[in-house]
Amino acid sequence: MAEKITSQVGQFVDFVREQGVVGLAVGLAVGVAAKEAIDAIVTGLINPLVGFILGGANLTELTWNTGLVRGGEELVFAWGTAANAMITLIAVAAVVFFVIRSFGLDKLDKKKERHGQSA
Numbered sequence: 001m002a003e004k005i006t007s008q009v010g011q012f013v014d015f016v017r018e019q020g021v022v023g024l025a026v027g028l029a030v031g032v033a034a035k036e037a038i039d040a041i042v043t044g045l046i047n048p049l050v051g052f053i054l055g056g057a058n059l060t061e062l063t064w065n066t067g068l069v070r071g072g073e074e075l076v077f078a079w080g081t082a083a084n085a086m087i088t089l090i091a092v093a094a095v096v097f098f099v100i101r102s103f104g105l106d107k108l109d110k111k112k113e114r115h116g117q118s119a
Helices: 002-019 021-053 079-102
Strands: 064-070 073-077
Touching: 002 021, 021 079
Parallel strands: none
Antiparallel strands: 064 073
């Protein structure tokens, strides 16, 4: 029984090494921190600028009242929240792109050979 557990632990350690799980964990941690920083930039800088352009409104509070009512409730689209999410997505993608390109991290990936041909 102890040999089987030791064997499985060894296989697990091999799996972690071969699959780059540690690197993935580090990347995830850095990504979460980067997202928090970008959220702060969008919330603190971009949203107020967009709100100023739109007449002082808070972007996340902008809605479109459709006038459609069912059961006493009106259908309201929170388009400002959706716009805020899109701005955040674009900002995250741009930061990731520029960081990867500026540090040359895109060249770190090994090119895999397929059946004797370079990819």
